[in-house]
Amino acid sequence: MQNLTSDLLIIGAGSGGLSVAAGAVQMGASVILLEGHKMGGDCLNYGCVPSKALIASGKAAYAQAHVSDFGVANVTPKIDYAATKDHVKDVIAQIEPLDSVERFEGLGVKVIQEFGTFISPTQVQAGEYVITARRIIIATGSSPFVPPIPGLENVPFETNETIFDLREQPKHLLIVGGGPIGMEMAQAHVRLGSKVTVIEGVKALDKDDPELSAILFERLRGEGIEIAEHAMAAEIRGTAGAIEVEAKDGRIFKGTHLLMAVGRKANTDKLNLAAAGIEPSRRGIKVDDALKTTNKRVYAIGDVAGGLQFTHVAGYHAGIIIRSAVLGLPAKQRRDHIPYAIYTDPELAQIGLTEAQAKKAHGAKLEVVRFHYAHNDRAIADRKTDGLIKVMVVKGRPVGASIVGAQAGELINLWALVLANKLKMKHVAGMVAPYPTIGELNKRVAGAYFSPRLFDNPMLKRVVGFVQRWLP
Numbered sequence: 001m002q003n004l005t006s007d008l009l010i011i012g013a014g015s016g017g018l019s020v021a022a023g024a025v026q027m028g029a030s031v032i033l034l035e036g037h038k039m040g041g042d043c044l045n046y047g048c049v050p051s052k053a054l055i056a057s058g059k060a061a062y063a064q065a066h067v068s069d070f071g072v073a074n075v076t077p078k079i080d081y082a083a084t085k086d087h088v089k090d091v092i093a094q095i096e097p098l099d100s101v102e103r104f105e106g107l108g109v110k111v112i113q114e115f116g117t118f119i120s121p122t123q124v125q126a127g128e129y130v131i132t133a134r135r136i137i138i139a140t141g142s143s144p145f146v147p148p149i150p151g152l153e154n155v156p157f158e159t160n161e162t163i164f165d166l167r168e169q170p171k172h173l174l175i176v177g178g179g180p181i182g183m184e185m186a187q188a189h190v191r192l193g194s195k196v197t198v199i200e201g202v203k204a205l206d207k208d209d210p211e212l213s214a215i216l217f218e219r220l221r222g223e224g225i226e227i228a229e230h231a232m233a234a235e236i237r238g239t240a241g242a243i244e245v246e247a248k249d250g251r252i253f254k255g256t257h258l259l260m261a262v263g264r265k266a267n268t269d270k271l272n273l274a275a276a277g278i279e280p281s282r283r284g285i286k287v288d289d290a291l292k293t294t295n296k297r298v299y300a301i302g303d304v305a306g307g308l309q310f311t312h313v314a315g316y317h318a319g320i321i322i323r324s325a326v327l328g329l330p331a332k333q334r335r336d337h338i339p340y341a342i343y344t345d346p347e348l349a350q351i352g353l354t355e356a357q358a359k360k361a362h363g364a365k366l367e368v369v370r371f372h373y374a375h376n377d378r379a380i381a382d383r384k385t386d387g388l389i390k391v392m393v394v395k396g397r398p399v400g401a402s403i404v405g406a407q408a409g410e411l412i413n414l415w416a417l418v419l420a421n422k423l424k425m426k427h428v429a430g431m432v433a434p435y436p437t438i439g440e441l442n443k444r445v446a447g448a449y450f451s452p453r454l455f456d457n458p459m460l461k462r463v464v465g466f467v468q469r470w471l472p
Helices: 015-027 043-044 048-065 081-100 101-108 181-192 210-222 311-326 357-363 377-379 409-421 425-429 440-455 458-470
Strands: 002-012 029-036 110-112 116-122 125-126 130-140 143-144 172-176 195-199 226-228 233-239 242-247 251-257 257-260 264-265 297-298 339-342 347-351 366-372 388-394 397-405
Touching: 002 311, 015 029, 015 043, 015 101, 015 130, 015 233, 015 311, 029 233, 043 048, 043 081, 048 081, 048 440, 081 101, 125 339, 130 311, 172 181, 172 242, 172 251, 181 195, 181 210, 181 339, 195 251, 195 388, 210 347, 210 388, 226 264, 226 357, 242 257, 257 377, 297 311, 339 409, 347 409, 357 366, 357 377, 366 440, 397 409, 397 425, 409 425, 409 440, 425 440
Parallel strands: 002 029, 002 130, 029 110, 130 297, 172 195, 172 257, 195 226
Antiparallel strands: 116 125, 125 130, 143 264, 233 242, 242 251, 339 347, 347 397, 366 388, 388 397
């Protein structure tokens, strides 16, 4: 065994771990980084990057077949499913160097390509190394959760860790799980020529605003996706090419391929948390608002910390660790300003409270202001008028925003800035947006908030009348 010491030991080279490593080492800390699988973690290899690349292939195919409204003849696309996977791998390959061992070693990080296991509160073993560090950051991420559905162990199935290696196009893809991953993969595959059935045990996208998700579901069903809700899978049977999912209510869904997309589980199995005095939680590792575990020398960030499971959250957590563990400054996480987006077409994005959550929290103080894409000139020109933005406002200050429609994931950025800095609707109304842009929707919804205050105000009308009569 070789003994090593460092200021920081980072377990996991996904988005959060890499961000901490790059920042800390360039600020002068000694850093050891452990990764027993692939550099870049889930996001680069199995999640955000490959899924968006496949979605782009589906979008290109759909565009060819739906351009007649623009005066261009529709074309039936010739789809090479295996070639779309080559496109996915090429996209990953272009990004890989940024996350590579070579890059991080060039920055001064010692990278050890082994899994880490705690052997004491301050020591971790990784292969032939025993590492002692002043601060340890657990950034091991999450993996697909595969539920113990009877029969599943005897049936071939895909997860997000295998679907991007599949080169045989599914004739009929069954997707168990109606969350963001399930919906994104459903639309990508139906646009690439597969038949798709989504099987959801409760309600699809149940964490999102139902008014907005209904707009999305209308589009998905219009493209041919079957969305079966309240269809809890009770048994799965069959063989490759002939798979059946039977729901508890007796409904049977038949397909050629199966994708399990029912959620994620934190990667803690290899860590031996007990040896470090670290208490697990139901969803991962128990942390406080400073992201410290029950062992105060050890932090947990990203998916393994048990909160929102998004790459940008891991990046946000990394910033907290840099301030706290590297610079010695007080730093705590917030949750109210974290946005997310679902990259279907139309996109669905959310930050802060939904309408239902805001009503529960603020009651009669809440105002909900809406603006439809159908009143945005750029959306009309682009024929992307199916969409809606809603902002939840309390005493002039937004507490949440929900958007469904074209570029919703881009539009939510402004509201992330507003909520992060506790700005008010007047600040958004004061913005000048270029015309014509989809981004004008943000300004117009702020205008919709102030319109009744300006145009339905008898006192203001009297003031204007007085000024017009007496102003020189």
